[in-house]
Amino acid sequence: QTFKRDDRKMSENGMVSRAKVLTIDTMNPTVKKVEYAVRGPIVQRAVELERELSEGMKKPFAEVIKANIGDAHAMGQQPITFFRQVLALCSYPELLNDSTFPEDAKSRAHRILQSCGGNSMGSYSASQGIDSVRQDVARYIERRDGGVPCDPDDIYLTTGASDGIVTMLKLLVCGEGAARTGVMISIPQYPLYSAALAELGAVQINYYLNEETCWSLDIGELQRALDEARQYCNPRALCIINPGNPTGQVQSRECIEDVIRFAAKERLFLMADEVYQDNVYAEGCQFHSFKKVLFEMGPEYSNTVELASFHSTSKCYMGECGFRGGYMEIINMDDEVKAQLTKLVSVRLCPPVPGQALMDLVVNPPQPGEPSYDNFIKERTATLSALAQKAKLTEQVLNTVQGISCNPVQGAMYSFPRITIPEKAIKEATDKGQQPDMFYCMKMLEETGICLVPGSGFGQKDGTYHFRMTILPPNDKLQILLNKVKEFHQRFTQQYS
Amino acid sequence: QTFKRDDRKMSENGMVSRAKVLTIDTMNPTVKKVEYAVRGPIVQRAVELERELSEGMKKPFAEVIKANIGDAHAMGQQPITFFRQVLALCSYPELLNDSTFPEDAKSRAHRILQSCGGNSMGSYSASQGIDSVRQDVARYIERRDGGVPCDPDDIYLTTGASDGIVTMLKLLVCGEGAARTGVMISIPQYPLYSAALAELGAVQINYYLNEETCWSLDIGELQRALDEARQYCNPRALCIINPGNPTGQVQSRECIEDVIRFAAKERLFLMADEVYQDNVYAEGCQFHSFKKVLFEMGPEYSNTVELASFHSTSKCYMGECGFRGGYMEIINMDDEVKAQLTKLVSVRLCPPVPGQALMDLVVNPPQPGEPSYDNFIKERTATLSALAQKAKLTEQVLNTVQGISCNPVQGAMYSFPRITIPEKAIKEATDKGQQPDMFYCMKMLEETGICLVPGSGFGQKDGTYHFRMTILPPNDKLQILLNKVKEFHQRFTQQYS
Numbered sequence: 001q002t003f004k005r006d007d008r009k010m011s012e013n014g015m016v017s018r019a020k021v022l023t024i025d026t027m028n029p030t031v032k033k034v035e036y037a038v039r040g041p042i043v044q045r046a047v048e049l050e051r052e053l054s055e056g057m058k059k060p061f062a063e064v065i066k067a068n069i070g071d072a073h074a075m076g077q078q079p080i081t082f083f084r085q086v087l088a089l090c091s092y093p094e095l096l097n098d099s100t101f102p103e104d105a106k107s108r109a110h111r112i113l114q115s116c117g118g119n120s121m122g123s124y125s126a127s128q129g130i131d132s133v134r135q136d137v138a139r140y141i142e143r144r145d146g147g148v149p150c151d152p153d154d155i156y157l158t159t160g161a162s163d164g165i166v167t168m169l170k171l172l173v174c175g176e177g178a179a180r181t182g183v184m185i186s187i188p189q190y191p192l193y194s195a196a197l198a199e200l201g202a203v204q205i206n207y208y209l210n211e212e213t214c215w216s217l218d219i220g221e222l223q224r225a226l227d228e229a230r231q232y233c234n235p236r237a238l239c240i241i242n243p244g245n246p247t248g249q250v251q252s253r254e255c256i257e258d259v260i261r262f263a264a265k266e267r268l269f270l271m272a273d274e275v276y277q278d279n280v281y282a283e284g285c286q287f288h289s290f291k292k293v294l295f296e297m298g299p300e301y302s303n304t305v306e307l308a309s310f311h312s313t314s315k316c317y318m319g320e321c322g323f324r325g326g327y328m329e330i331i332n333m334d335d336e337v338k339a340q341l342t343k344l345v346s347v348r349l350c351p352p353v354p355g356q357a358l359m360d361l362v363v364n365p366p367q368p369g370e371p372s373y374d375n376f377i378k379e380r381t382a383t384l385s386a387l388a389q390k391a392k393l394t395e396q397v398l399n400t401v402q403g404i405s406c407n408p409v410q411g412a413m414y415s416f417p418r419i420t421i422p423e424k425a426i427k428e429a430t431d432k433g434q435q436p437d438m439f440y441c442m443k444m445l446e447e448t449g450i451c452l453v454p455g456s457g458f459g460q461k462d463g464t465y466h467f468r469m470t471i472l473p474p475n476d477k478l479q480i481l482l483n484k485v486k487e488f489h490q491r492f493t494q495q496y497s
Numbered sequence: 498q499t500f501k502r503d504d505r506k507m508s509e510n511g512m513v514s515r516a517k518v519l520t521i522d523t524m525n526p527t528v529k530k531v532e533y534a535v536r537g538p539i540v541q542r543a544v545e546l547e548r549e550l551s552e553g554m555k556k557p558f559a560e561v562i563k564a565n566i567g568d569a570h571a572m573g574q575q576p577i578t579f580f581r582q583v584l585a586l587c588s589y590p591e592l593l594n595d596s597t598f599p600e601d602a603k604s605r606a607h608r609i610l611q612s613c614g615g616n617s618m619g620s621y622s623a624s625q626g627i628d629s630v631r632q633d634v635a636r637y638i639e640r641r642d643g644g645v646p647c648d649p650d651d652i653y654l655t656t657g658a659s660d661g662i663v664t665m666l667k668l669l670v671c672g673e674g675a676a677r678t679g680v681m682i683s684i685p686q687y688p689l690y691s692a693a694l695a696e697l698g699a700v701q702i703n704y705y706l707n708e709e710t711c712w713s714l715d716i717g718e719l720q721r722a723l724d725e726a727r728q729y730c731n732p733r734a735l736c737i738i739n740p741g742n743p744t745g746q747v748q749s750r751e752c753i754e755d756v757i758r759f760a761a762k763e764r765l766f767l768m769a770d771e772v773y774q775d776n777v778y779a780e781g782c783q784f785h786s787f788k789k790v791l792f793e794m795g796p797e798y799s800n801t802v803e804l805a806s807f808h809s810t811s812k813c814y815m816g817e818c819g820f821r822g823g824y825m826e827i828i829n830m831d832d833e834v835k836a837q838l839t840k841l842v843s844v845r846l847c848p849p850v851p852g853q854a855l856m857d858l859v860v861n862p863p864q865p866g867e868p869s870y871d872n873f874i875k876e877r878t879a880t881l882s883a884l885a886q887k888a889k890l891t892e893q894v895l896n897t898v899q900g901i902s903c904n905p906v907q908g909a910m911y912s913f914p915r916i917t918i919p920e921k922a923i924k925e926a927t928d929k930g931q932q933p934d935m936f937y938c939m940k941m942l943e944e945t946g947i948c949l950v951p952g953s954g955f956g957q958k959d960g961t962y963h964f965r966m967t968i969l970p971p972n973d974k975l976q977i978l979l980n981k982v983k984e985f986h987q988r989f990t991q992q993y994s
Binding site: 020022024036047069074084089125126160267318333346355 | 517518519520521523524525526528529531532533536544566568569570571572573574576581582584585586588589592595613614615617618619620621622623624656657659660663667668669670671689692693696733734764765766803815816817818819820821829830831833834837840841843844845846847848849850851852
């Protein structure tokens with residue numbers, strides 16, 4: 001692959017042309033292996049269709065509905081007023097003199113600005129994040145976890161949760177051949193994990209969630225996956241997404257205890273993706289943080305099991321994806337490794353300061369007695385109960401369709417129903433070199449304007465097919481969307497029967 | 498490095514303890530090689546000293562002055578009013594009804610929000626960045642480059658320039674052993690480059706700038722570095738920082754032409770770090786973009802040479818580091834590689850939207866006739882002329898010190914003077930296992946509270962010593978700082994003579 005000098009050729013019109021330095025054959029091979037279905041070919045086609053519609057092209061639908069990604073505001077969810085007031089105050093501190101802003105918003109803004117160099121969000125923060133924000137995060141975690149202590153030094157603010165997850169995986173990867181780091185991820189998974197592992201050249205170890213029991217996690221399956229993987233790699237980490245993405249399950253406390261015992265016994269670094277911690281809808285379900293359960297299991301576990309937990313401003317009731325705010329908490333990390341982590345994050349200088357400010361507001365929202373409290377609670381409750389209703393509606397409507405079967409959406413923001421695809425359609429897809437559920441979703445997009453992500457983008461048991469659909473569209477739109485999905489599925493099934 | 502199961506031990510008090518999964522010996526070895534002096538040990542010590550001062554500990558100074566990093570707002574520079582008004586409007590669109598905001602700020606905010614999903618900065622944008630922002634960037638580049646065309650599809654918005662630079666380097670790395678990708682970087686360099694190359698496992702190829710001729714770039718030196726490197730790696734890219742960081746030189750048009758010819762002849766992908774494009778102070782100096790020069794050299798070059806150019810919201814007159822805004826423009830990239838780039842950036846979903854909004858304002862500021870125009874020009878001019886004065890002042894004062902010699906700060910935000918360190922001090926440092934200039938800067942920090950970065954963090958010719966100092970402190974403070982540096986240097990020289 002070394003290039004020779006003067007490797008030029010003359011094209012027909014006499015112009016000198018040179019082969020490119022950087023070509024598909026000479027680029028980073030690990031990057032080529034990266035796949036990210038949530039923004040894959042189907043989404044690119046959806047964007048094209050939107051453009052074609054706006055240029056006046058005729059389509060069998062009036063608008064494209066992007067139910068492919070958990071992008072709440074894009075689906076009409078309103079931001080929390082208090083959060084945006086504080087962000088405006090921080091952006092343009094002249095507004096601190098504006099009497100129409102509530103006092104609690106002003107005092108939050110004042111505190112954030114005081115923690116910024118030169119009292120400006122335009123300054124770099126410490127690479128680990130603003131001190132006072134990390135302190136607020138620590139207090140939030142202590143409240144959430146019923147008093148389990150949290151050290152602000154264990155908090156790293158991040159550019160969304162994705163940044164934290166990739167950074168942690170990066171630390172963990174080493175070795176070659178059979179000593180290469182293996183990382184256990186659930187199937188179905190959120191494809192950030194597979195993408196990051198591909199790019200880092202780590203080994204992806206699949207453990208399958210059990211669709212029959214509402215996507216529950218079975219320790220026997222973890223053991224099977226681990227034992228098999230030990231033959232060809234060095235498994236070092238176990239990733240859990242709870243509440244589940246794309247599968248929407250909420251893990252029981254017992255299950256989390258089992259997972260922690262398993263990680264301790266098998267010497268695995270635990271990574272708990274808990275960005276949907278406020279998104280729990282099903283009766284009888286409750287969010288338990290890995291941190292809390294770990295500490296309640298006693299010092300045998302709480303002093304030893306290495307855990308990183310991730311949170312974000314993008315989900316829950318706030319849905320502020322565009323700000324790219326997030327944090328990770330690191331438990332029981334070796335001191336020398338932690339120093340390396342701190343050094344590593346310093347290279348990218350700091351997470352975006354507006355995202356840090358927003359994270360601060362999420363962990364330190366208006367308190368009872370403060371002027372913005374009532375409105376904050378009203379807005380938060382409205383969003384969360386609307387989501388709970390939509391979770392129920394989605395499950396109910398999809399389960400009325402023959403050939404679609406859908407677990408309850410206990411939490412998070414997605415339904416991941418199983419779909420029956422007729423043999424003839426599978427054959428047509430295979431002939432085209434397409435995954436059958438990609439074929440299905442692409443056809444749905446072209447016929448209805450609905451953009452879903454095929455299950456193959458998340459992983460699924462061989463021979464099963466799914467799609468992921470967000471429950472985020474407003475109620476009336478969601479109803480229309482679900483009916484269109486229903487009609488499409490019936491048409492598709494008929495066409496290929 | 499494979500861990501065995503049940504590798505536990507009982508500690509003296511009977512508690513079970515386990516060896517950590519992730520230790521310094523089992524972590525990613527490439528991460529360990531990363532160094533980033535701008536936020537290295539000296540800055541950590543500065544933060545400690547600040548804490549000690551605030552706790553009332555007595556020091557020989559009243560405050561720590563961080564002249565280690567180009568963090569304008571932290572040094573008291575005021576944000577551009579118009580930019581912050583628009584950001585406040587975008588954060589809290591209720592303010593669009595507030596009559597105290599100027600109409601041009603409102604119309605900019607309106608346009609940005611219309612390009613956001615659900616009219617909210619809380620939505621994810623396209624991974625490549627908001628369409629309308631990329632269009633504005635393209636028009637800005639066309640104006641800047643005297644009409645050379647720019648395609649918005651070649652623009653990628655980024656999380657600061659660092660993100661873009663790392664992403665491009667990531668694409669370029671491949672091969673093993675003698676076929677490993679080599680990347681040419683200037684010495685002295687900005688340590689993001691060495692850090693990214695270490696992490697990616699690429700080969701760093703040093704070419705030395707010529708301190709004697711104001712840190713100019715000599716093609717003969719490029720050739721020497723390249724020829725030597727071809728014996729042990731596959732050189733594929735050439736990085737240029739113009740205006741220079743840490744060295745402050747501004748490249749002449751002739752020099753840029755020579756570099757482009759060299760890159761074409763030697764088949765190197767060009768990476769032009771142009772984040773200081775508005776920071777040009779010296780008479781007779783002017784910023785020439787690589788893109789413009791490339792296109793003016795005719796189709797032999799403009800149709801073939803692969804170029805990525807980087808810009809940011811963090812420097813110039815705006816200094817908005819905390820927002821992490823930036824863009825890169827990609828010229829002549831192979832289509833398949835570009836598709837891979839687009840896929841790669843989709844994994845991290847999108848750059849922070851407030852940073853994108855800010856980038857939009859930088860490339861589309863108030864125009865003549867608009868209500869905010871006069872004030873914008875006044876603020877911009879004040880900041881840039883203050884910087885020009887401080888550049889001059891820094892050079893002048895430092896050159897009055899025997900044993901310090903300082904090139905003119907033609908551009909950017911730093912002075913990088915050469916310092917004479919007495920033999921006795923070199924010996925004492927070496928005995929301590931410290932670089933002599935680290936020893937010098939650490940001593941200066943402890944005695945004066947001034948935080949500089951040793952030249953060894955950027956690279957320098959063997960046997961020469963430097964430090965990097967920002968010119969950002971306000972005039973009176975800079976004067977004090979320079980005097981303190983002067984006194985310290987004289988004391989240090991005396992002490993070790």
